[in-house]
Amino acid sequence: MRPEDEAPPEGRPHAAPPELEDLLRWVARGDRDAFEQVYALVAGPVFGMVLRVVRDRAQSEEVTQEALVEVWRAAARYDPERGSAMAWVMTIAHRRAIDRVRSAQAGADRETRVARMDVHRPFDEVAESVAARLEQERLRRCLGGLTDLQRESVTFAYYGGYSYREVSELLKVPLATVKTRMRDGLIRLRDCLGVER
Amino acid sequence: MHALAGAYALHAIDDDGELRLFEEHLSGCAECAQEVRGLAETATRLGLAAAVEPPPALRDRIMAEIGQVRQLPPLVAPSPSIRESRSSAERRSPLAGWLRWRPRLAAALTATAVAAAVLLGVVAVRTQAGLDELRATDREVTAVLAAPDVRSATAPSGAAGGTVVVSRSQGKMVFVASGLASLPDSRTYQLWQIGPEGARSAGLLRPDGTGHISPVVSATVDGATTVGVTVEPAGGSEQPTTQPLLLLDLPQA
Known part of the structure; x- marks a missing residue:
């Protein structure tokens, strides 16, 4: 809720939906309405990604809650110079998801995660929105352009929450190779997806 | 050191010391920081493709919780006297x-x-x-x-x-x-x-x-x-x- 005596922040468009970057600036000033709009934009991606990593639905809800509360708390620390607002939000959430699986990680648990993870089908095909489905289609095509080792290194790390050491152990590949494949795999993916640099 | 850019963007470095070293390296290497930004945006795309609608009750819980959470102030450069004492x-x-x-x-x-x-x-x-x-x-x-x-x-x-x-x-x-x-x-x-x-x-x-x-x-x-x-x-x-x-x-x- 914005105080009555304050004009709406400059540049707030009336028709076009505001960008996440702008919304975060308003959130940083304590604007709960802006936070609701942030929620609408990021909750699906955050929850879906966390669910991929954590797997357990109840825990994924908890992690999503922690991450979004952190977005509220730290909105003033978002620096557009350092990346997109979506990347900032997803980074917070991905780190939280990884913290959750690493702290819960016992040997048996990890094996279950490996068993459930299919690197050839790196995301569940349950996307509800058209945008997510298009994104999946493009990503699937681009992931198909990586070598097996690049794709496995990237997806075990991102969706599986594995450290590069764990990926190295799992795939029986030297550490240096895994590091390199994560980097060149992501670079190839970046170029295929046309991610702005 | 540079080879870690991918692992860093994927949050796949689990050793705190190594993570700090790499972040220190980044702070002094504009080119590396630029590359990491691009790779982090790419990793984000992996996340976006996994989007799933969360249950509606989650929104209510989060909106209720933020009412009790104090927000952080922006980072500002310390004033000269503080910098001195720090x-x-x-x-x-x-x-x-x-x-x-x-x-x-x-x-x-x-x-x-x-x-x-x-x-x-x-x-x-x-x-x-x-x-x-x-x-x-x-x-x-x-x-x-x-x-x-x-x-x-x-x-x-x-x-x-x-x-x-x-x-x-x-x-x-x-x-x-x-x-x-x-x-x-x-x-x-x-x-x-x-x-x-x-x-x-x-x-x-x-x-x-x-x-x-x-x-x-x-x-x-x-x-x-x-x-x-x-x-x-x-x-x-x-x-x-x-x-x-x-x-x-x-x-x-």
Whole structure:
């Protein structure tokens, strides 16, 4: 809720939906309405990604809650110079998801995660929105352009929450190779997806 | 070093020391930072493709929780006088390194209610144990928890975790921790309050056999922004002499 005596922040468009970057600036000033709009934009991606990593639905809800509360708390620390607002939000959430699986990680648990993870089908095909489905289609095509080792290194790390050491152990590949494949795999993916640099 | 850019963007570096080294490297290498930005945006796309609609109740829970969470102020360059005193504090203290890493480490604040419940649990266990001599401390703990302006922060840090609850109106903070390994008799855990003026001891911590410590109450030091735990020689030190095991942002009023 914005105080009555304050004009709406400059540049707030009336028709076009505001960008996440702008919304975060308003959130940083304590604007709960802006936070609701942030929620609408990021909750699906955050929850879906966390669910991929954590797997357990109840825990994924908890992690999503922690991450979004952190977005509220730290909105003033978002620096557009350092990346997109979506990347900032997803980074917070991905780190939280990884913290959750690493702290819960016992040997048996990890094996279950490996068993459930299919690197050839790196995301569940349950996307509800058209945008997510298009994104999946493009990503699937681009992931198909990586070598097996690049794709496995990237997806075990991102969706599986594995450290590069764990990926190295799992795939029986030297550490240096895994590091390199994560980097060149992501670079190839970046170029295929046309991610702005 | 540069080869770690991919692992870094995927959050696949699980060694804190290695992570710090890489981040230090990034801060001095514009080209690397640029590459990491692009790779982090790419990793984000992996996340976007996995989008799933969360249950509607989650939104309500989050909107309710943010009403109780104080927002962080923007990062600003310290004023010259503070910078001066901080750099002198850094010269005499190994805490210097962490002060720079506070933004990353600050990512841990849970709802006050949760932390208070944890603390009350500890208090309750102790009361059941009938430790009469500790009742005075319990009363102090309760007074802080019951204060209208109570705030808390929690951080897991590897195996060790800690929670600080602070009431500015009471001028006191309560600290509890778990996962502290037992130390030889020649060593002790020491709690610090850290601000631009440096570190000040907030007492020694004595974990029980299960790694927990009883709540420690101490007066808040003006300007303190962080609390930390280090391992020190038995009896404690004037200033921290080792790298901290645990670091928490001290919630401000």
